[in-house]
Amino acid sequence: MRRAGLPGPAAARGALDRFNAASAAEAEELLLSCCHSRHWAERVASHRPYPTVDALLAAADEAGYDLAGRDLDEALAAECPVLPPPDAPPAARTALRAAHAAYESSFGHAFVISLDGVRPGERLDQVLAGIRSRLGNEPEEERSVAADELRRLARARLAFRLARDLTSHPAGA
Structure with a gap:
């Protein structure tokens, strides 16, 4: 299929x-x-x-x-943060900005996640959940996860x- x-x-x-x-x-x-x-x-x-x-x-x-x-x-440096959809509520936009800032502060590059196969209405939640769960990773573990997502x-x-x-x-x- x-x-x-x-x-x-x-x-x-x-x-x-x-x-x-x-x-x-x-x-x-x-x-x-x-x-x-x-x-x-x-x-x-x-x-x-x-x-x-x-x-x-x-x-x-x-x-x-x-x-x-x-x-x-080189590849991670060129990645941009995942943006919320234009119709996202202000609170969701603020939460995503804060999560991205915390991630970049911890790991030194933009958060990357593949959303292939995720329905559009679920993407913002998936990104926020992904950032929050991966913030607890050790730097080398997160580098491996980021490489796989990339x-x-x-x-x-x-x-x-x-x-x-x-x-x-x-x-x-």
Whole structure:
């Protein structure tokens, strides 16, 4: 069964073909929009061509697992705090700002969490609960959790960018 929002196999082929045929600089630029580690982007781009979207996403995962300390620092430094939805109550906005500030003070980087598969109406609660639960982590434990969340984010962002590419370059166009 295919996840909502992801292209089917035939449709994804065109987006994958464009990614595989892109220049190294173009591929790395797209990848950097998913994870801000230059090393990660270069590694994923250098293994083209990928035979399937799943193979590309698996390579992105593998590269994410292998992020060295400075590569992870580079990627985390470019992440932005999760913003509340525009219709969030003022109290929720204040709670989220305070939670982000406490997290950044403790760990020195923005809080990262993959919300892939979380319904829009539940995302704010998920972010607040995540920050609160992870504030109790030791720095090395949290670094490991943040790296895993960053890997999930990069995978979801890459799948989204490929799907978005399909809308700007429909099959047969």
